[in-house]
Amino acid sequence: MALRYALLGLLAKNEATGYELTQQFKETVIHFWTAHHTQIYRELLKMEEEGLTQSKTVQQNDYPDKKIYAITDKGFEQLLEWMLNKPVNAPKLKDDLLLRVSMFHFIPTDKAINFLETSKNHHKMGLEMTKQWSDDHFPNGTYKENELGEYLTIEFALRYMESWLSWCNWAIKELKKKGELEK
Amino acid sequence: MALRYALLGLLAKNEATGYELTQQFKETVIHFWTAHHTQIYRELLKMEEEGLTQSKTVQQNDYPDKKIYAITDKGFEQLLEWMLNKPVNAPKLKDDLLLRVSMFHFIPTDKAINFLETSKNHHKMGLEMTKQWSDDHFPNGTYKENELGEYLTIEFALRYMESWLSWCNWAIKELKKKGELEK
DNA sequence: CCGGGCATGTAAGGTGTTACATGATTTC
DNA sequence: GAAATCATGTAACACCTTACATGCCCGG
DSSP states (O other), rough: OOHHHHHHHHHHHOEHHHHHHHHHHHHHHTTOOOHHHHHHHHHHHHHHHSSSEEEEEHHHHSOEEEEEEEEEEEHHHHHHHHHHSSOOOOOEOOOOHHHTTTTTTOOOOOOOOHHHHHHHHHHHHHHHHHHHHHHHHHGOOOGGGGHHHHHHHHHHHHHHHHHHHHHHHHHHHHHHHHHHOOO | HHHOOOOOOOOOOOEEEEEHHHHHHTTTTTGGGGHHHHHHHHHHHHHHHSSSEEEEOOOOSSSSOEEEEEHHHHHHHHHHHHHHSSOOOOOEEOOHHHHEEEEEEEGGGHHHHHHHHHHHHHHHHHHHHHHHHHHHHHHHGGOGGGGHHHHHHHHHHHHHHHHHHHHHHHHHHHHHHHHHHHH
C-alpha cells in the first residue's frame, strides 16, 4: 500500500506521467523507498480505477503519446488519512553487501577488503551526486514551502552515506589489522 | 535467492531449527535483511529438497517436536559460489517513517515533530539493546574467528542508529525553527 | 485465566522482479 | 552502427505478508 502513497505524495505537488514519476523516484525517493517502473505503472492504473487520480492523454508527434496523472480530492483525502492515522511500519532494509559482510569469516581477508573498496567507491559517487543535487535545489539551505519533505529526507540520505563511508573505512582497517596478524 | 544464502550462512556456523534461525534473524540479521518465520520455514523445505541442507527430527516430551537443519557440502559450495562470484545487488530500503517525512509539508508542524519524537524513542531503545548485545558478545572489542561477520555488521547497525538519532534531532530543530516563524 | 514462549507449518493474496515489446530521435 | 532517451505497458514468475491452525507449559 505504501507505494501508492509515495505516488500520491508526488502527484499532490505536481501532475506527472508514469515516466516522470519513475525519474523522481530515482532522484529522491530511492533514498527511502524503491520501486521499478513496471510497478509504478501498475499502481497508477489501479489508483485511476479507484478514483484517486485522473489522467489525460496527450498526443505527441515525435515521441510516444503520454498520459498525465493528477491527484483527485479523494486521493488527497486518503493520503492525509494514511499519513495521520495509519500505523508506521518498521523500516525494512535488504543490503546484499552487508549480507556478504556478515559472512566474511568464510572468505580470504584480501577478497573481503576488495568488496568493501568497491562498495566504498559506489557510496562515494552516490554521496557526490546527492550533494550536487542538494546544492542545486536548496542553495544556502533555503527551501520552498512544498519542499520541506525533500529537504529533510535529502539531509538524511547525505548523513546515511557519510556514515556508511566512515563505517566502511573502519571495517577496512579492522580487516587489514586481521590480515597483518595472519602473515 | 538471497534469503537462502543468509540461512546457509547461519547454518554454516551452527546447525539450528527454523525457530532458532528466526530468533537469530531478529537479533542480528534484521539490521541488514528482513524475513518472516513463514518465509524461513518455506525456504528451509526447498533447500532440503535441493540437497543444500539435511535435517533430523527430534522428539520432545514437553514441547513440540523440532527439526534440526545442518548445511551439506553442496550447500556450503553454493554459498561460497554466491559470495565470491555473484553480482552484488543495490541495497533496498523501505522506510515508512521517512516516506511520511517526505510529505511533512502536508501536515501541521507539531504533528510532524510528534512523529519524529516517537521514532527517536524507538531508535534510542534499539540502540540501547544493540549496544548491550554487542557488549555481551564482544567484550573489549574481541571476537572469535567465526564471529568476524557479526562483529562488523553490528558496528554498522550501531553507527546507523546513531546517525539516525543525530539526523532526527537536527530535523526536530529545523521543524521547531519553522514552527516559530509561523506564529 | 491470560499472555507469552516453544515449534511447526499452510493458504491466500499482495508486492517486486525480469524479460519482452514498440518505435522514432538523438548522441557517441 | 550502437546505445540511450522518450513513453508505455503485459506476462510470468518469484518473493513477502497476513491470517490461521495446533497445543502444551509457565509466570503473573
